[in-house]
Amino acid sequence: METVIEDVRVRKILDSRGNPTIEVDVITWNGFGRAAAPSGASTGTREVVAFPEGGVDKVISELEDVISSELIGMDAEYLEDIDLILKEIDGTENLSNIGGNTIVAVSMAAAKAAASSYNLPLYKFLGGNFATSIPYPLGNMINGGAHAGKHAPDIQEFLVIPKGASDIQEAVFANSKVHARIRELIQAKDPEFTGGKGDEGGWAPKISNYEALEIQARACEEIGDETGIEIRPSLDFAATELWNLKEEKYVYRRENIKRDTGEQIEFVKELIKTYKMFFIEDPLHESDFQGFAQLTKEIGDKCIICGDDIFVTNYKILKKGIEMGAANAIIIKPNQIGTLTDTYKTVKLAKENNYIPVVSHRSGETTDETIAHLAVAFSAPIIKTGAIGGERIAKLNELIRIQEEIPYARMANLPER
Numbered sequence: 001m002e003t004v005i006e007d008v009r010v011r012k013i014l015d016s017r018g019n020p021t022i023e024v025d026v027i028t029w030n031g032f033g034r035a036a037a038p039s040g041a042s043t044g045t046r047e048v049v050a051f052p053e054g055g056v057d058k059v060i061s062e063l064e065d066v067i068s069s070e071l072i073g074m075d076a077e078y079l080e081d082i083d084l085i086l087k088e089i090d091g092t093e094n095l096s097n098i099g100g101n102t103i104v105a106v107s108m109a110a111a112k113a114a115a116s117s118y119n120l121p122l123y124k125f126l127g128g129n130f131a132t133s134i135p136y137p138l139g140n141m142i143n144g145g146a147h148a149g150k151h152a153p154d155i156q157e158f159l160v161i162p163k164g165a166s167d168i169q170e171a172v173f174a175n176s177k178v179h180a181r182i183r184e185l186i187q188a189k190d191p192e193f194t195g196g197k198g199d200e201g202g203w204a205p206k207i208s209n210y211e212a213l214e215i216q217a218r219a220c221e222e223i224g225d226e227t228g229i230e231i232r233p234s235l236d237f238a239a240t241e242l243w244n245l246k247e248e249k250y251v252y253r254r255e256n257i258k259r260d261t262g263e264q265i266e267f268v269k270e271l272i273k274t275y276k277m278f279f280i281e282d283p284l285h286e287s288d289f290q291g292f293a294q295l296t297k298e299i300g301d302k303c304i305i306c307g308d309d310i311f312v313t314n315y316k317i318l319k320k321g322i323e324m325g326a327a328n329a330i331i332i333k334p335n336q337i338g339t340l341t342d343t344y345k346t347v348k349l350a351k352e353n354n355y356i357p358v359v360s361h362r363s364g365e366t367t368d369e370t371i372a373h374l375a376v377a378f379s380a381p382i383i384k385t386g387a388i389g390g391e392r393i394a395k396l397n398e399l400i401r402i403q404e405e406i407p408y409a410r411m412a413n414l415p416e417r
């Protein structure tokens with residue numbers, strides 16, 4: 001009774017890039033849930049379609065009534081039923097009729113409403129009493145590629161992870177210190193740097209990939225020495241964005257270098273060794289399962305090799321990756337697949353096969369904090385959600401609150417690398 005849905009409200013709100021996105025309220029007899037959908041800039045081609053033609057306005061003017069009339073009277077607690085109905089309303093494989101972003105916002109808001117009906121936080125409603133581990137934050141420091149201007153580095157994300165931190169507060173402040181130090185180091189190299197940032201709050205400087213790598217490594221070491229916390233560099237190549245299909249080469253515009261697949265693999269391995277990278281995401285383009293498998297075999301024991309655009313949080317695609325040994329970690333973005341049920345299925349499959357689930361934000365975000373709860377509920381050892389900026393700290397600060405609430409909270413077990 002408490003969890004029966006009484007109303008569903010849909011509205012257009014701003015995302016962090018100033019674009020419209022969707023926010024949904026689900027109201028039950030005894031509870032309330034609100035969630036908003038994020039959006040990507042470097043999206044995988046196999047992701048579900050974010051919005052139908054006509055965008056958020058079409059959802060509000062034409063689809064809101066359809067969705068709410070189907071959901072009112074349903075039990076919010078039965079998440080799988082709700083997700084099934086949403087997929088049925090859409091009726092397509094890629095969710096292009098009502099949009100994956102519409103569906104993900106309703107799916108998450110319904111789960112939050114069910115949790116709230118029982119007076120439980122979402123992480124506890126989904127994860128139960130044994131969900132006590134807090135993920136390590138993988139923080140974005142320097143932005144390049146599709147997330148920054150054309151003079152910024154080609155590699156999309158220079159990240160760090162404070163793997164020696166003993167709690168989440170220590171971890172997020174270690175990241176923010178590295179972020180501040182990196183600005184000083186950029187400024188020393190380029191006195192004209194104005195402090196510009198990219199989409200995810202990392203600095204967007206006019207420097208080369210190698211200069212960025214050097215700065216990243218130095219900041220990790222210096223802040224590591226000052227705080228006594230081991231901090232390791234990491235990268236998201238978002239290599240699909242670099243891949244030129246015609247030439248079959250990865251194009252590094254900034255350096256005027258092109259690398260074929262073999263050269264790209266050697267380059268990635270060299271960076272892992274030189275900079276002691278902890279985590280590398282999308283080092284190869286989204287269709288190169290073979291290349292992912294080779295890299296994982298050759299260096300996956302020294303560095304986490306994570307697939308984002310290649311798997312798009314889709315368990316069917318992940319299955320193929322597992323069979324081939326492509327990657328040993330997977331980015332989990334609920335809006336790549338559309339529903340919480342399917343997100344969970346992918347996480348479960350990943351864990352059963354020793355793939356590390358890394359719950360992640362998108363480059364276009366809102367102040368929605370749901371993914372902080374999902375990371376704890378799923379016992380994901382890593383969350384990738386920026387380091388600073390309102391829409392990024394919404395998740396990080398929520399993790400601080402969650403840690404405080406859980407009596408036996410401890411940092412996740414990170415795999416050794």
Ligand SMILES: O=C(O)[C@@H](CO)OP(=O)(O)O
Nearest residue numbers: 040041042043361362363
């Ligand atoms: O590539 C990525 O991992 C993401 C988030 O960092 O970017 P986007 O949301 O643009 O796909």
Ligand SMILES: [Mg+2]
Nearest residue numbers: 236281282308
């Ligand atoms: Mg990525």
